[in-house]
Amino acid sequence: MPEVQLSKRGRILFVLPIFLVAISIFYEEPYVAVTAAFLFSLLFYSRFEISNCSVEIEDKISGDNKTVDESFKVKHRLKGKREFDVVISKVLKEEFKIAEENEKKAKLSTGSNISYTVKPQSRGYHRIGKLRGWVYDPLKLYKKSIEHEIEQEVIVQSSKKAIKKAKTYSKRSYAEEFAENPFAFTVRSNEFEGIREFQPGDSLRDIHWKSFSKLGKLMTRVYERVSPIGTQIFLDCSPSMRRRLPDGTTKLDHSIYISLQVLKNFDILGHDIGMTAFDHKDIIFHQNPDSGKAAFRRLYEKVRDLPGAIDSKNIPIERYQSSLNLDELGEEEKHFAERVGKFISTSTRKHLSGVLSAVDQIRVRGEKKKLIIIISDLEMQPQAALKAVEYLKEMKNEVWLIAPFSPWYEAAEVDQETLENSYQEYEKLEKILEKMKRLGCFIFELYPDKEGITILEEWGERKT
Amino acid sequence: MKKEKFITHILGSLLVLSTIYHSHSLYSVLVSVPVFLVSYSIHQKKETLVFPSLVLATILSPFFISSGDMNEIFSLLIFSATFALPLSLYWIAVLLKGTEFRWKPIGIALSYVLFTALLFYLLPDFLDISEFILSPENRVPQILMFFGSGMIIAVPYNVILEIKS
Numbered sequence: 269m270p271e272v273q274l275s276k277r278g279r280i281l282f283v284l285p286i287f288l289v290a291i292s293i294f295y296e297e298p299y300v301a302v303t304a305a306f307l308f309s310l311l312f313y314s315r316f317e318i319s320n321c322s323v324e325i326e327d328k329i330s331g332d333n334k335t336v337d338e339s340f341k342v343k344h345r346l347k348g349k350r351e352f353d354v355v356i357s358k359v360l361k362e363e364f365k366i367a368e369e370n371e372k373k374a375k376l377s378t379g380s381n382i383s384y385t386v387k388p389q390s391r392g393y394h395r396i397g398k399l400r401g402w403v404y405d406p407l408k409l410y411k412k413s414i415e416h417e418i419e420q421e422v423i424v425q426s427s428k429k430a431i432k433k434a435k436t437y438s439k440r441s442y443a444e445e446f447a448e449n450p451f452a453f454t455v456r457s458n459e460f461e462g463i464r465e466f467q468p469g470d471s472l473r474d475i476h477w478k479s480f481s482k483l484g485k486l487m488t489r490v491y492e493r494v495s496p497i498g499t500q501i502f503l504d505c506s507p508s509m510r511r512r513l514p515d516g517t518t519k520l521d522h523s524i525y526i527s528l529q530v531l532k533n534f535d536i537l538g539h540d541i542g543m544t545a546f547d548h549k550d551i552i553f554h555q556n557p558d559s560g561k562a563a564f565r566r567l568y569e570k571v572r573d574l575p576g577a578i579d580s581k582n583i584p585i586e587r588y589q590s591s592l593n594l595d596e597l598g599e600e601e602k603h604f605a606e607r608v609g610k611f612i613s614t615s616t617r618k619h620l621s622g623v624l625s626a627v628d629q630i631r632v633r634g635e636k637k638k639l640i641i642i643i644s645d646l647e648m649q650p651q652a653a654l655k656a657v658e659y660l661k662e663m664k665n666e667v668w669l670i671a672p673f674s675p676w677y678e679a680a681e682v683d684q685e686t687l688e689n690s691y692q693e694y695e696k697l698e699k700i701l702e703k704m705k706r707l708g709c710f711i712f713e714l715y716p717d718k719e720g721i722t723i724l725e726e727w728g729e730r731k732t
Numbered sequence: 733m734k735k736e737k738f739i740t741h742i743l744g745s746l747l748v749l750s751t752i753y754h755s756h757s758l759y760s761v762l763v764s765v766p767v768f769l770v771s772y773s774i775h776q777k778k779e780t781l782v783f784p785s786l787v788l789a790t791i792l793s794p795f796f797i798s799s800g801d802m803n804e805i806f807s808l809l810i811f812s813a814t815f816a817l818p819l820s821l822y823w824i825a826v827l828l829k830g831t832e833f834r835w836k837p838i839g840i841a842l843s844y845v846l847f848t849a850l851l852f853y854l855l856p857d858f859l860d861i862s863e864f865i866l867s868p869e870n871r872v873p874q875i876l877m878f879f880g881s882g883m884i885i886a887v888p889y890n891v892i893l894e895i896k897s
Contacts, residue, residue: 272894277783277827284787288794289879296871299754299800299811301878305848306816307790308882309841310823315893316837407827 271413272318274311275402278409281310314409321403323348325416329396336388336427336521342396342418343383352414354382354401364388364396365516388424389516391524392576395421425572426524461490497638497666498540498557501527502626502656504644505574506548509672512577519672522716523643524571526670529720530641535564539639543567544629545574546622548648554629557638621652627659641668643714650700661707669704670723672714741771743822747793750815755796763793770826786826790819802852802874803866812845844889851881 274282285304292300324347334340346352365387386396396418402411463476466486479487509520531541541564542557553570557563623644630638640660646653653669660667701711710730712723744767751763766789773781797815801807820841824833856865856877864870865877 280783280787284790285882287791289875291794292875293872295795295798296875297794297797297800298802298871298875298878299797299808299816300794301875302800302808302812303794303797303816303819305845305878305882306812306820307823308886309844310820312844312889312893313824313837313841315890316840316896317834319893319896406829407824409827 272315273402273411273413275404275408275411277407278311278314278411281307281409310407311409314405314407317405317407318410318412321348321350321405321412323350323352323403323414323416325399327418327420329418329420329422333425334388334422335425336391336517338427339385339387341383342386343381344399345381348403350406351404351408352401353404353411354399364394388422390512390518390577391424391426391521391572392574393421393423394576395419423572426521426528426568463487464490496534496537496539498542498635499531499534499639499641500557500630501531501541501543502623502640502642502644503527503543503545503571503574504547504623504642504648505545505552506622506644506648507578508645508647510575510578512579516577518577519645520574521577522714523670523672524574526714526718526720526723527641527643528568528571530723531567532564533720533724534639535559541567543570544626545571546626547575548622550622551625551629552622554626556633556635621649623649623652623656624659627656630665631659631663636663637665639666639668641670643670643672645672646697646700650697654700654703657704657707657709661709667704667707667709668712668723668727669701669709670712670714671701737774740774740822740825743818743825744768744771746818747789747815747822750818751793751796754798754811754815756798757796760793760796763789763796766792774826782826786823790823793819801868802878803868817842840889840893844885847885848878848882851885852878855881 285308288304288307289301292298292304326345326347328343328345330341330343366384388394399414399416399418401414403414404411463479464487466475466488470488474489476487476489503520503523505520509523510518512518527543531543535541538559540557540559542555544554545552552574555563555567555570558566623642630640642653642656644653657667657669705711710727712726748761748764748767751760752758766785769785770782770789773779773785793815797811800811824838853862856862865874867874
């Protein structure tokens with residue numbers, strides 16, 4: 269129900285008749301009190317009018333594609349015969365920031381427009397907020413609170429800066445500088461191209477002995493060129509990754525930024541690129557490795573649809589303790605798991621673990637010898653992630669794990685106790701990380717300022 | 733000159749004349765100063781000055797009102813019609829800008845005054861204290877009674893209007 273209040277003017281007019289009554293008593297002049305009654309009656313004039321006051325607000329949001337940190341204009345047009353006071357800085361939700369500091373307050377009257385520039389802070393589907401203001405009666409003695417929800421949903425894509433950076437960093441020379449051997453993850457095609465004369469340095473395995481017997485000199489089989497292997501990113505979109513951080517972003521936002529950079533790097537280095545996004549329950553999307561600009565563009569558009577930030581209060585860190593443990597399946601679940609397959613990974617059969625479902629996608633397609641980069645904080649279902657690494661290794665894939673470590677991201681937000689709990693949680697992960705390392709998985713720790721190229725750089729250093 | 737502005741200036745002049753008429757002193761001409769200030773601010777579109785000038789004019793004018801008697805209904809009606817009602821209308825004319833003038837809320841406001849007056853005359857009669865209250869010697873209880881009647885009526889008015897909204 270809208271709140272109705274006396275405005276400043278109304279309060280003055282409320283006091284004024286009382287003051288006149290005091291004068292009336294002082295001068296012993298009753299007609300002054302009569303004047304006071306007439307003036308007091310104006311409050312009922314306004315009270316009657318305010319109940320009929322309403323405003324209609326039309327919203328106009330410019331442009332189609334919004335990206336993080338790129339401002340766009342929001343316009344409102346006021347239809348109605350009343351004046352409307354609104355504080356713009358209070359309109360916006362956490363996902364947005366007002367670009368111009370000066371435009372904090374605005375007074376709107378009939379047919380007037382208001383516009384302000386808004387800067388999205390995080391990726392996802394968002395509603396901008398609510399226009400909260402006061403509408404006044406014609407005498408401006410009373411005011412009524414009005415709330416207008418901006419209905420239109422805004423789709424915010426990842427920062428264009430990320431793409432620009434990715435493009436800069438993924439110039440071949442740049443990438444090669446950091447990645448010691450960019451073609452380290454390559455596979456030789458079995459397609460036979462022809463035979464040529466043996467050159468020193470050619471593999472003895474490739475000598476074509478039949479030609480040798482015919483021609484009497486060593487000949488070498490030539491295959492189609494050695495090609496880089498496909499790169500697939502497994503992106504974890506579990507609630508823990510989507511928890512809103514103090515700056516309004518999420519670990520998922522940064523992970524997407526990193527993914528795009530890494531994918532662009534690998535794309536430039538000639539690898540096919542693909543992505544599988546999953547949450548703690550299921551796969552969100554799966555895109556097979558593909559080459560070319562279109563592949564990158566497709567992935568860039570796909571990540572736009574990934575779920576946005578969620579309130580940190582809804583997922584306390586303690587909740588992650590009930591992580592998935594495959595060894596703790598009940599009898600019924602075990603029976604079910606045996607029948608349906610080894611990738612059923614949670615204690616409730618309704619929910620598959622996302623990471624294992626992603627592995628299942630690879631297995632079903634019979635894809636092998638790929639570079640799989642898992643980006644996950646491992647806070648939800650770390651056991652499943654370990655299993656996933658195991659299975660991927662069984663399928664002869666190269667596996668990297670990029671882990672956004674929570675305390676680095678949340679140090680400014682959480683209290684000491686929560687931070688300690690978080691560290692303890694991370695310590696529990698140490699064993700799992702150790703097992704992953706033993707399986708031959710490269711582990712990279714991710715922190716807020718890290719760029720995608722530094723991962724390649726780290727990898728280059730480790731290789732040497 | 734716009735119609736609204738014209739009405740405001742006319743009402744202002746009427747108020748000054750009325751104050752002079754209802755007072756027995758030429759000092760009442762002083763009321764013309766804040767009234768002129770109101771007209772000037774409206775004309776110069778100095779929004780911030782309008783309301784304070786209006787309040788000043790309202791405070792100043794009743795200082796000069798004298799010789800009122802609640803027993804003389806005719807005199808009271810003349811006063812209401814020539815001063816109190818124009819003052820209320822003056823407030824509306826000054827504060828109302830560019831919006832349509834509506835009779836219904838004015839009717840609500842005037843009915844409040846009417847019911848206050850009714851209660852003021854009926855209640856003492858019911859309590860059998862009419863003579864005491866209406867006597868010119870008991871001005872202070874008379875004013876307090878009128879003020880009390882206004883407050884008693886204000887409550888149901890406010891409730892009704894709140895229900896309406």
